[in-house]
Amino acid sequence: MLPQFSYVRPETLKDTVKHLSAGGAAIHAGGTDLLGCLRDGIMDVDKVVSLSALHDLRGVKETADGGLIIGALTTITEVSENPMILKKYPCLAQGASEVASPQLRNQGTLGGNLCQKPRCWYYRGEFNCLRKGGDICYALGGEHQFHAIFGHDRICIITHPSDTAPPLAALAAKVRTMGPDGKRTLPVETFHVLPRKNPQVETVLKPGEVITYIELPRPAGNMRSSYRKVRARRSWDFALAGAAIALEMDGDRVIDGRVVLSGAAPVPWRAQSVENAIRGKTLDDATIKRAAQAVAEGADPLPENTYKLDLFKGVIEEELNAVR
Amino acid sequence: MCSEHRDNEGTGKQGMTRRGFMQIMGTGAVGASLSGAAMAAGSKPEPPAKILDATDTVKINLNINGVNHAVLVEPRWTLLYVLRETIGLTGTKEGCGRGECGACTVLIDDIPRYACMTLAVEAESRRITTVEGLMMGEELGPVQTAFLEEDAFQCGYCTSGQMMAVEGLLRKTLKPSMDKIRRGVSGNLCRCGAYNHIFRAASRAAGLKTK
Amino acid sequence: MAEDSNVYYTEGLPVPETPAPGDKPAFWKQTDVVGKRIPRVDAYERVSGTAVYPSDIKLPNMVYGAILRCPHPHAKVKKVDASRAKTMPGVRAVITGVSPKVKGLNWKYRNYTGPLFDSHCRFEGEVVAAVAADTRYQAWDAAHAIEVAYEVLPYVADYKEALSESAPKVHDGGNLAGMDEYERGDISRGFAEADAVLEETYETPCQIHTPMELHGCVANWDGDRLTIWESSQGVYAVQSNVAEVLGIPLSKVRVIGHYMGGGFGSKLKPGKYTVLASLLAKQAARPVKMILTREETYLCVGNRPANTMRLKAGVKSDGTLTAFEFECIGPSGAYPGGGTALVDWLVRDLYKCDNVRCRSKDVYINAGTARPFRAPGHPQGSWALEQMMDALAEKIGMNPVKLRLKNIPAISQGRSEPYTTTGLKACIERGAQQFGWKNALKRAKEQNQSASHIKRGVGMGACVWYVGGGGPPSTVIIKLFRDGSVNLNMGASDIGTGTKTVMALVTAEELGVKPEVIQIEHADTGTTQYATPSGGSKTVPTESPTVRNAAIDVKRQILEMAAEDLDVRTAELDYEGTEIVWRKDKSKRIRVTDVGRLKKRGVVVGVGYRGPNPRTKTVNPFGAQFCEVEVNTKTGEMRVLRFLGAHDSGRVLDRLTYDNQVFGGIVMGIGFGMTEFRQLDGKQTGKLCNRNWHDYKLPTALDVPVDMESLPIEIDDPEANNTGTKGLGEPVTIPTASAIANALYMATGIRFTNAPVSPMGMCRRLAARKEG
Ligand SMILES: Cc1cc2nc3c(=O)[nH]c(=O)nc-3n(C[C@H](O)[C@H](O)[C@H](O)COP(=O)(O)OP(=O)(O)OC[C@H]3O[C@@H](n4cnc5c(N)ncnc54)[C@H](O)[C@@H]3O)c2cc1C
Ligand code: SF4
Numbered sequence A: 001m002l003p004q005f006s007y008v009r010p011e012t013l014k015d016t017v018k019h020l021s022a023g024g025a026a027i028h029a030g031g032t033d034l035l036g037c038l039r040d041g042i043m044d045v046d047k048v049v050s051l052s053a054l055h056d057l058r059g060v061k062e063t064a065d066g067g068l069i070i071g072a073l074t075t076i077t078e079v080s081e082n083p084m085i086l087k088k089y090p091c092l093a094q095g096a097s098e099v100a101s102p103q104l105r106n107q108g109t110l111g112g113n114l115c116q117k118p119r120c121w122y123y124r125g126e127f128n129c130l131r132k133g134g135d136i137c138y139a140l141g142g143e144h145q146f147h148a149i150f151g152h153d154r155i156c157i158i159t160h161p162s163d164t165a166p167p168l169a170a171l172a173a174k175v176r177t178m179g180p181d182g183k184r185t186l187p188v189e190t191f192h193v194l195p196r197k198n199p200q201v202e203t204v205l206k207p208g209e210v211i212t213y214i215e216l217p218r219p220a221g222n223m224r225s226s227y228r229k230v231r232a233r234r235s236w237d238f239a240l241a242g243a244a245i246a247l248e249m250d251g252d253r254v255i256d257g258r259v260v261l262s263g264a265a266p267v268p269w270r271a272q273s274v275e276n277a278i279r280g281k282t283l284d285d286a287t288i289k290r291a292a293q294a295v296a297e298g299a300d301p302l303p304e305n306t307y308k309l310d311l312f313k314g315v316i317e318e319e320l321n322a323v324r
Numbered sequence B: 001m002c003s004e005h006r007d008n009e010g011t012g013k014q015g016m017t018r019r020g021f022m023q024i025m026g027t028g029a030v031g032a033s034l035s036g037a038a039m040a041a042g043s044k045p046e047p048p049a050k051i052l053d054a055t056d057t058v059k060i061n062l063n064i065n066g067v068n069h070a071v072l073v074e075p076r077w078t079l080l081y082v083l084r085e086t087i088g089l090t091g092t093k094e095g096c097g098r099g100e101c102g103a104c105t106v107l108i109d110d111i112p113r114y115a116c117m118t119l120a121v122e123a124e125s126r127r128i129t130t131v132e133g134l135m136m137g138e139e140l141g142p143v144q145t146a147f148l149e150e151d152a153f154q155c156g157y158c159t160s161g162q163m164m165a166v167e168g169l170l171r172k173t174l175k176p177s178m179d180k181i182r183r184g185v186s187g188n189l190c191r192c193g194a195y196n197h198i199f200r201a202a203s204r205a206a207g208l209k210t211k
Numbered sequence C: 001m002a003e004d005s006n007v008y009y010t011e012g013l014p015v016p017e018t019p020a021p022g023d024k025p026a027f028w029k030q031t032d033v034v035g036k037r038i039p040r041v042d043a044y045e046r047v048s049g050t051a052v053y054p055s056d057i058k059l060p061n062m063v064y065g066a067i068l069r070c071p072h073p074h075a076k077v078k079k080v081d082a083s084r085a086k087t088m089p090g091v092r093a094v095i096t097g098v099s100p101k102v103k104g105l106n107w108k109y110r111n112y113t114g115p116l117f118d119s120h121c122r123f124e125g126e127v128v129a130a131v132a133a134d135t136r137y138q139a140w141d142a143a144h145a146i147e148v149a150y151e152v153l154p155y156v157a158d159y160k161e162a163l164s165e166s167a168p169k170v171h172d173g174g175n176l177a178g179m180d181e182y183e184r185g186d187i188s189r190g191f192a193e194a195d196a197v198l199e200e201t202y203e204t205p206c207q208i209h210t211p212m213e214l215h216g217c218v219a220n221w222d223g224d225r226l227t228i229w230e231s232s233q234g235v236y237a238v239q240s241n242v243a244e245v246l247g248i249p250l251s252k253v254r255v256i257g258h259y260m261g262g263g264f265g266s267k268l269k270p271g272k273y274t275v276l277a278s279l280l281a282k283q284a285a286r287p288v289k290m291i292l293t294r295e296e297t298y299l300c301v302g303n304r305p306a307n308t309m310r311l312k313a314g315v316k317s318d319g320t321l322t323a324f325e326f327e328c329i330g331p332s333g334a335y336p337g338g339g340t341a342l343v344d345w346l347v348r349d350l351y352k353c354d355n356v357r358c359r360s361k362d363v364y365i366n367a368g369t370a371r372p373f374r375a376p377g378h379p380q381g382s383w384a385l386e387q388m389m390d391a392l393a394e395k396i397g398m399n400p401v402k403l404r405l406k407n408i409p410a411i412s413q414g415r416s417e418p419y420t421t422t423g424l425k426a427c428i429e430r431g432a433q434q435f436g437w438k439n440a441l442k443r444a445k446e447q448n449q450s451a452s453h454i455k456r457g458v459g460m461g462a463c464v465w466y467v468g469g470g471g472p473p474s475t476v477i478i479k480l481f482r483d484g485s486v487n488l489n490m491g492a493s494d495i496g497t498g499t500k501t502v503m504a505l506v507t508a509e510e511l512g513v514k515p516e517v518i519q520i521e522h523a524d525t526g527t528t529q530y531a532t533p534s535g536g537s538k539t540v541p542t543e544s545p546t547v548r549n550a551a552i553d554v555k556r557q558i559l560e561m562a563a564e565d566l567d568v569r570t571a572e573l574d575y576e577g578t579e580i581v582w583r584k585d586k587s588k589r590i591r592v593t594d595v596g597r598l599k600k601r602g603v604v605v606g607v608g609y610r611g612p613n614p615r616t617k618t619v620n621p622f623g624a625q626f627c628e629v630e631v632n633t634k635t636g637e638m639r640v641l642r643f644l645g646a647h648d649s650g651r652v653l654d655r656l657t658y659d660n661q662v663f664g665g666i667v668m669g670i671g672f673g674m675t676e677f678r679q680l681d682g683k684q685t686g687k688l689c690n691r692n693w694h695d696y697k698l699p700t701a702l703d704v705p706v707d708m709e710s711l712p713i714e715i716d717d718p719e720a721n722n723t724g725t726k727g728l729g730e731p732v733t734i735p736t737a738s739a740i741a742n743a744l745y746m747a748t749g750i751r752f753t754n755a756p757v758s759p760m761g762m763c764r765r766l767a768a769r770k771e772g
């Protein structure tokens, strides 16, 4: 059951920011994550500030320099079906199409997808864990087969739930925000927060700050990108392991590129070891093998999720084969 | 999970009247695309900051199956709750209340969504279609007819959600492939496992619709 | 109505002969309505949204109930303070363990009786207090504003540890809930005779029913009369349970359950919530709607217990099974719930084997109590036995289909009596043929020899279901109105299996009336006849013969009445649907609707009773399922490509609903084998980790194959009952998971002894193999 909250639907961004500045206020975009969080009692919210009157924040537009700008309220479905995104940034469209279920994609927004709360079953359940302000991480000593193998520092071992953030990070996208202190532009890559910095927040957004747009730079002419996601069931499920790959190619040779993992770490996880293994190389079997092996570098798997090491190897191998 | 605390700063409660609320709620147009001017966010005049208080009920208008319903709701009431418990349109079902089953699927502006994940106040001035809205008077609509003929259900509790998902799919895609059909109903659980007949019903419905 | 055509009848439809009073009806040689693909009689209501399920009920003045549950797996309630809750907006009634009205009220689990509000909470989710308020939201707010002081006790979550010395005791008497032993022949001799002996330990997870409609009810008092609309598999079971707990006469409790959104065994009985709703309704003096939340249903309305099974089997090189030794442990939960019930049945009964020993231990743990779940025990036992059969076949170099065919028992060995019919052989043989077993095998082998990392496998499993023959008691009434239309009155619930539809078809077959004009009254203790709950795959074989008897009773009465009109002897008359005809001179006939006494009385009431089952034979359904799977050996992803279910459940009454059951059983089996498991936080808190449909994963439309086939194996079974029907709903989910496991073995060479086989498990095993 949802707890009580007050509700407001401002018509301007300025107003929105003002409403959000009061403590206990939360943004409602599509509401698909927020309402679940409220039902599960994982955050104390007494005011819901709806963005749905901010029509300007919806839609996809080409920029003058050949990039794209996506309104934060654009639905995941719109992202997955937009012809420009399909054509120029296929990994983003694929990521979006792998999110949740059709209905949730129809309702959930890109901004919301980036800001959604983690799906750790302790966090969402009746456990007062570290991320909720408690003393311990239950997953660490408990049931963590779905949890992270990278970047958790054994503090909080969530995996970042978003399927759109890894492609966006791989594409070097940026988020534009508006807050009490004005506007900011931040790379998606550094948008999420590692537990070692602060295990109780997921993003660098400050109180009252709203994502307004997501900016995609113009892709290199010979960019190949793809997103692949493995999960326990084929719909409505977060990644066990996934990878967004965006490579600038010269024929068979990788000039440069990014590989960002989902289901891996508390943030979308840049697999630099893989990038290093392919940069400047021709994507042949041997390179792909080496790159796949490299994905495990720096991993800190736990007893129940060691399987992810092999899973990621498999995913990287398949993905690189798919783009070559 | 109960929150007894009331916000006391910045809510501007004193100025709140129902009419005032209606003014800020009564936005009409949807889906405006980005324009250069709009990109400079916050360029419109600001309406007064007014909040619907947590304990207030407010009158909203819901357009359901072409009929306008004026209902009193609390901000936290979901569209599902209002449909079923306030208005009495119980064809839409609740299986989980958390976006994980699809029994509550309705169309909002022709697009399938979960009514349990939609606040009633958010559904104002949108076009809501429920299973009851698929009927043509006493007669079943094509999707319903197809579900009947293919025996696309067992207990029938997921069925209206399944049909709304298929209806939404067919409003978007006239002749969906089997792949599209399966994806189209992949946000609707059927614990009875009638999926196979549901797939067939969806194909048949596509045929009936284009006939 | 037109004179010469009765719109309610199918003209010219031959109807079965009417047996003389005292005689048994003849077996239907051929049927005209029964067995066809006929949409459900209540399909319109279900697809139009007009069907009213218990959760849809709204009564004037109705308020909403909510329950506060113990958050600990093991605790004692020290103090409950509801003073704040009572003053909250909208609150109409509050009940806690110290409310005077609940003193002395008890709740029963099988052979265990304890207080309705037990201050000793033995599982997470035990009831502590309940509230009724004007809205569901307010009720929830108030329930959670009740302050409770608990003394938290040590818990036991791991059933395998439950019997160890150090395990906390769930009950004073210890954690052993029950033991069962069975033996026939001499297993040591059997193993000595074997050419090959294999032994393996298997594990299956705890599975939760999670039917789509939430558990719950609406309760309303009119003075001392209580009416309950409950989402239930059996209204009479709810009636007797509630009457007993509240200490009121059965006649004062009316339970209605016209529609219900699935149960799978979890709604065979009411829950404490039913009683709480009734108590709240009394206190609030208003109707109370009490629908659990999805999260609650993971805690307290049953489960299929997890099981660990050790199976040792001996086989001769010619395929003769020489011995089975089976041991099993499983948890009832906090109270007796059948933690190992029927897990060993397939080992005892499915394949011919002279020397068998089975032992099981049912234990208590601090978690929700088990309830019967579609084919209790069987999918677990099948997981062990059917994988073992394949392993044995491989060991002796025999085709697994052949090994099974070699060991078809002539009689039910578990009961030492013959089956009325057994389709086991036909299911395996014809199923394999229709599936194209040989070709599929070849295809898989070819693919697996190729360099591709996508591997393929085919697998099968067979089954018998412990019961499935139905039996008394059951009473059904059929009313024939003077215009020829018919009303069928039975107490059974239609839980989605199509009970109403097939009973209408049986009536139609016997009377010649059109199925769609049959009005059905059912599942209401106030107005319909006694029936046992719909479960155990017994509804069709229990109710359909009863319906047929009721129809025959109608015909007999009409014949008697017509004899008066025609002035001939009753025994010389034939009932021909629309007309009664004198056998000696066919021109002497009278339309049913012209029969004088019917016209005058307005209605003929036929009563049918369920006769006894055969005394010395057992009635069981059989089946075999076949599947083809694909495994991505790089990612552990699996795809079920196709499935075929060949099932012998006697006569098919409606092919459409029959196939639907087969497919549904397979889907549930896919869940059991591949996606579903309850996860307790055993090491730290004993609380449940996955209490929603996201964390507890059911198969979706993308997880099941489009290519599914149902092959009914219809064998005339006149001895079983007068419709020749056997149950179908449970056997269809028994061999699914084991067939998948066998196919996965062929694809990967890995034996998956632990269910479910998820991509996580697949990855682990593939990695282990690489290292090993
Ligand atoms: C059952 C289920 C399964 C799911 N499976 C997947 C999956 O497989 N992959 C996946 O990626 N996602 C998955 N999701 C998450 C889903 O995609 C998100 O709920 C959705 O994208 C969130 O968008 P929204 O607009 O509804 O966000 P909301 O619920 O409105 O908001 C989510 C959060 O973001 C904040 N927020 C929203 N918009 C902004 C903004 N513009 N600026 C700042 N903060 C903002 C809100 O305050 C809130 O905390 C699943 C969700 C559910 C319920
Ligand atoms: S992983 Fe993070 S969210 Fe999960 S229990 Fe640990 S601290 Fe909490």
Ligand code: FES
Pocket: B093, B094, B095, B096, B097, B098, B099, B100, B101, B102, B103, B104, B105, B114, B115, B116, B117
């Ligand atoms: S009730 Fe809305 S998705 Fe389950």
Ligand code: FES
Pocket: B152, B153, B154, B155, B156, B157, B158, B159, B189, B190, B191, B192, B193, B194, C212, C261, C262, C496
């Ligand atoms: S028909 Fe019962 S859940 Fe789909």
